Amino acid sequence: MAERLSTLDASFLYLEDAGAPMHISGVLVLEPVEGGLDALAALVEARLPLVPRYRQRIVPVPGHLANPVWADDPDFDVAYHVRRSAVPRPGTETQLLDLVSRVTSRPLDRSRPLWEVYLVEGLSGGRVAVVTKTHPALVDGLGTVDIAQVLLEPSPDAAVPPTDRWAPRRVPGRAELIADALGDYVQRPTAVLETARSAVGDLRSTVSRVRGVAAGLAHAAGSAVLPAPHGPLNRTVGTQRRVAVARADLEDLKVIRKAHGGTVNDVLLTVLTGALRDWLLSRGEPVLGSTAVRALVPVSVQGEEQEAPGSSVAAYLVDLPVGEPNPWVRLARLSYAMRGVTGSGRSVRADTLIALTGFAPPTLHALGARAARGLSRRLFNLVVTNVPGPQVPLYAAGSRMLEVFPVVPLVGGQGLAVGMTSYDGHVYVGLNADRDGVGDVDVLADLVEQEVGALAESVR
Numbered sequence: 001m002a003e004r005l006s007t008l009d010a011s012f013l014y015l016e017d018a019g020a021p022m023h024i025s026g027v028l029v030l031e032p033v034e035g036g037l038d039a040l041a042a043l044v045e046a047r048l049p050l051v052p053r054y055r056q057r058i059v060p061v062p063g064h065l066a067n068p069v070w071a072d073d074p075d076f077d078v079a080y081h082v083r084r085s086a087v088p089r090p091g092t093e094t095q096l097l098d099l100v101s102r103v104t105s106r107p108l109d110r111s112r113p114l115w116e117v118y119l120v121e122g123l124s125g126g127r128v129a130v131v132t133k134t135h136p137a138l139v140d141g142l143g144t145v146d147i148a149q150v151l152l153e154p155s156p157d158a159a160v161p162p163t164d165r166w167a168p169r170r171v172p173g174r175a176e177l178i179a180d181a182l183g184d185y186v187q188r189p190t191a192v193l194e195t196a197r198s199a200v201g202d203l204r205s206t207v208s209r210v211r212g213v214a215a216g217l218a219h220a221a222g223s224a225v226l227p228a229p230h231g232p233l234n235r236t237v238g239t240q241r242r243v244a245v246a247r248a249d250l251e252d253l254k255v256i257r258k259a260h261g262g263t264v265n266d267v268l269l270t271v272l273t274g275a276l277r278d279w280l281l282s283r284g285e286p287v288l289g290s291t292a293v294r295a296l297v298p299v300s301v302q303g304e305e306q307e308a309p310g311s312s313v314a315a316y317l318v319d320l321p322v323g324e325p326n327p328w329v330r331l332a333r334l335s336y337a338m339r340g341v342t343g344s345g346r347s348v349r350a351d352t353l354i355a356l357t358g359f360a361p362p363t364l365h366a367l368g369a370r371a372a373r374g375l376s377r378r379l380f381n382l383v384v385t386n387v388p389g390p391q392v393p394l395y396a397a398g399s400r401m402l403e404v405f406p407v408v409p410l411v412g413g414q415g416l417a418v419g420m421t422s423y424d425g426h427v428y429v430g431l432n433a434d435r436d437g438v439g440d441v442d443v444l445a446d447l448v449e450q451e452v453g454a455l456a457e458s459v460r
Contacts, residue, residue: 002069002172002180005058009137010067013058013110017412020237021107023114023133025407026148027100027245027430031399032126037084037119039397040130042160043151044117045078049164050150053138054081057113062174066181072168073113081115086122096123097243100131104407104432105241108135115147127402152394152401160397228294232285233381233415233438240435244445245405248427250391252456259459260328262335265386268420268427269295269320269338270331271455272384275447277322282443291323296380297338317380327455382416383408389423405430416441 005013016022033039048054057073087095099120108114114135121128132148172180228234253267262270273293280287297316318337324330385408394401405428406419415437419430429448433441 002059002071002177004069004180004184005067005137007067012135012137013068016107020410020412021105022409023104023108023135024139024409025100025104025134025432026132027096027403027405027407028130028132028148028151028396028401029123029403030128030130030396030401033128033397033399035397037121037128040119040128041082041084042163043397044082044147046161046163047147047150048078049166051147054113054115054147055166055168058110058137059171059177061177061181063178065178066184069172069177069180071171074168074171076113076166076168081113082117082119085118085120087120088122091123091125091127093245096120096129097245100407101241101243101435103131103133104243105239105435108133114138117147128399130396148404151396153396154392154394156395156398156400158395158398228379228381229292231293231381232280232283233293234413235415235434235437237410237412237415237434238436241410242433242435242439242441243407244431244433244442246429246431246445246448247403248429248449248452249456250422250425250427252452253427255459256331256455260331262331263338264422266331266335266338267455268386268429269297269318269334269384270327271448271451272418272429273320273322273324273330273334274327274451274455275444276320277325278447278451279440279444280322283440287323289323292319293322293382294319294380295382295384297384297386327451380414382414382418383411384418384420386420387422389421391422391424393424403428407432410434416444 012022035042053070055073055076056070058068059071060068085099087099099118103116103118108116114137116133118131118133119128120131123129130148130151134147248268248271250264253264253271256267257264272295276293277287280291295318297318316338318334321330321333324333385406387406389404401423403426404421404423406421407430408417408419410417410432415434417432419432421428421430429445431441431445433439438444
């Protein structure tokens with residue numbers, strides 16, 4: 001019997017539309033690669049056995065009698081999924097981000113396995129970039145990894161395994177799909193109701209299935225159950241995206257934390273809050289003392305007893321106090337708000353996550369996006385994910401990874417999503433924005449860097 005998508009996984013397909021594709025993207029920037037893009041393409045193909053789901057496509061059940069199933073793609077063509085591209089000279093970051101924005105804007109083809117990798121050459125200094133796109137239906141926990149995770153090694157001397165001789169299993173036929181669906185109904189009669197609800201896109205049938213959401217809301221501030229304040233981040237989202245990136249030295253963030261308390265995550269939220277405040281003022285938006293922007297902050301937590309630590313994600317609603325002019329007051333307020341997360345005893349420490357996963361930012365960002373999709377967008381203004389990474393260099397095809405930043409998908413009606421990842425002494429902030437509503441997202445990225453610099457300078 002083919003493996004069936006869970007109701008939650010299926011809901012990501014039913015609720016997705018062209019204006020709000022759900023795929024998670026990531027950008028890895030590497031030193032010059034010996035052998036160029038051919039070596040990287042060979043590495044991707046060689047590592048596919050480690051992610052068997054990446055050779056499977058989704059097969060719907062006739063009449064929506066049950067959720068779709070996973071099946072090997074008999075027409076799988078790695079050349080379709082691994083695409084080569086280039087930026088023109090001089091190969092600036094702006095040119096790379098323009099390419100990433102176009103790639104991010106396009107939805108994945110549901111008739112094929114739900115992932116793509118773009119290998120990009122032409123960057124200044126001979127560097128190359130790997131841009132990944134993965135649908136969150138592929139990532140239902142830490143047991144399912146992202147392609148970027150298996151490309152990276154702790155040593156530049158890791159050997160590339162030979163490409164395997166893969167033979168797809170037979171795709172189940174119409175009669176078999178129907179028979180299996182009826183068999184599921186006999187074993188679990190409630191599946192009938194769940195499938196019917198999912199088929200018509202009833203969000204209520206999936207909210208309760210987002211792991212940790214109820215627990216997260218229980219720890220949120222009392223005001224979080226009220227609709228989020230309306231502002232320029234909330235509007236009808238178009239089909240085009242604009243991506244920007246900001247950087248910070250991890251040591252600067254630790255200096256700020258040491259001087260004023262909280263955690264590095266609290267400091268990052270404070271930095272983002274200050275940048276949002278300045279960004280709103282630059283657009284002529286009214287910013288009063290009570291003005292807030294509500295963020296949904298997914299946090300990796302302890303799962304059930306039989307689950308590995310970090311395999312679940314709790315969704316916490318946090319009001320970012322953009323109306324507060326004093327950055328240290330903002331930090332104190334955010335540290336207090338986030339204390340309920342760490343004080344719950346369920347959150348997983350950053351070093352524990354790194355030890356468990358090695359390098360899994362795309363996987364954990366995907367879990368965060370899954371949690372966000374399960375909540376009404378009226379409850380929050382934007383999603384902010386923060387995933388720790390290893391503080392040692394990693395390599396792909398023998399070349400050192402210099403930078404990595406995530407591109408978290410937009411939830412319908414919200415113009416901005418923020419993903420943060422730490423790696424090798426730095427924090428990289430990826431900002432994904434609706435091109436029409438938040439076209440000046442590069443200004444916000446600059447403000448993030450300025451905020452970090454100003455706060456670090458004030459405590460040195």
